[in-house]
Amino acid sequence: MRLRSLLFVPGDRPERFNKAAASGADAIILDLEDSVAPEAKQEARAAVATCLGQSSEVSRLVRINPVDAGCLSADVDAARGADGVVLPKAEGSATIHALVDAWGAACLPILPIATETPAAIFRLGDYATVERHLCGLTWGAEDLPAAIGAAASREADGRYTQPYELVRSLTLFAAHAAGVAAIETVFPALSDDAGLAAYAARGARDGFTGMMAIHPRQVPIINAAFAPSDEALDAARRLLAAAAEAGQGAFRFEGRMVDAPHLKQARALLARAGRPLP
Numbered sequence: 001m002r003l004r005s006l007l008f009v010p011g012d013r014p015e016r017f018n019k020a021a022a023s024g025a026d027a028i029i030l031d032l033e034d035s036v037a038p039e040a041k042q043e044a045r046a047a048v049a050t051c052l053g054q055s056s057e058v059s060r061l062v063r064i065n066p067v068d069a070g071c072l073s074a075d076v077d078a079a080r081g082a083d084g085v086v087l088p089k090a091e092g093s094a095t096i097h098a099l100v101d102a103w104g105a106a107c108l109p110i111l112p113i114a115t116e117t118p119a120a121i122f123r124l125g126d127y128a129t130v131e132r133h134l135c136g137l138t139w140g141a142e143d144l145p146a147a148i149g150a151a152a153s154r155e156a157d158g159r160y161t162q163p164y165e166l167v168r169s170l171t172l173f174a175a176h177a178a179g180v181a182a183i184e185t186v187f188p189a190l191s192d193d194a195g196l197a198a199y200a201a202r203g204a205r206d207g208f209t210g211m212m213a214i215h216p217r218q219v220p221i222i223n224a225a226f227a228p229s230d231e232a233l234d235a236a237r238r239l240l241a242a243a244a245e246a247g248q249g250a251f252r253f254e255g256r257m258v259d260a261p262h263l264k265q266a267r268a269l270l271a272r273a274g275r276p277l278p
Helices: 014-021 038-052 072-079 093-103 124-129 143-148 162-178 193-206 216-226 230-246 260-272
Strands: 005-010 027-031 059-063 084-087 110-112 136-138 181-184 210-213 251-253 256-258
Touching (some): 005 014, 005 216, 014 027, 014 038, 038 059, 093 124, 136 162, 230 251
Parallel strands (some): 005 027
């Protein structure tokens, strides 16, 4: 399942489902949690279940409510036709096992939102032990500051404050340690296309492989940021071809010294773009 761009859509707004699916996002996230008022949860489950009963060329994930919210069984029933489950308030492997146990046989791939409680930060290393159940790992910068009484997670210019930069970095490394997709969190300023482009480009530079979106207009910008350029793909092919010819550990390539980590990076870039290795 490709997870370059993932677009949230409220589960109680079925009139938006088709527009979200047509946005160009690799996946849509039908939300049963924060974007749905408590009195509309059951209506949202019914709408999501109806949507999942129809065919789609776009991957569909369902964000359920936290496993301890008292509605896990109802959420699981609504999400059974999905391609994956987004799990909020995840706190490491114990939360994953709780969902798998509730789901029963053939639990769908899980995308945990892994940083929404203080305890969750100390469980990020757990995900490598349950990677077979995961399709990725992502983080959030909204619930955690609320949980600890912080005034904000960002500076006035939009940059994360130091505690949340740390959380972002730990999530990135936890995803790669587990061998799953590292998904950058949302960019909340809907009208700031330049800011979004810079934010998404930073995520791709740092090693995230995709990003979540909260509006269809954000999707093309995210897709562009996380799609390797033709120039980068050509450079990766040249590097791997040169490595095959050199037949040694470290060698000179286009004016710089390269070795095994550079080759691994080139192979990963081509794999992410679905291109064959030379």
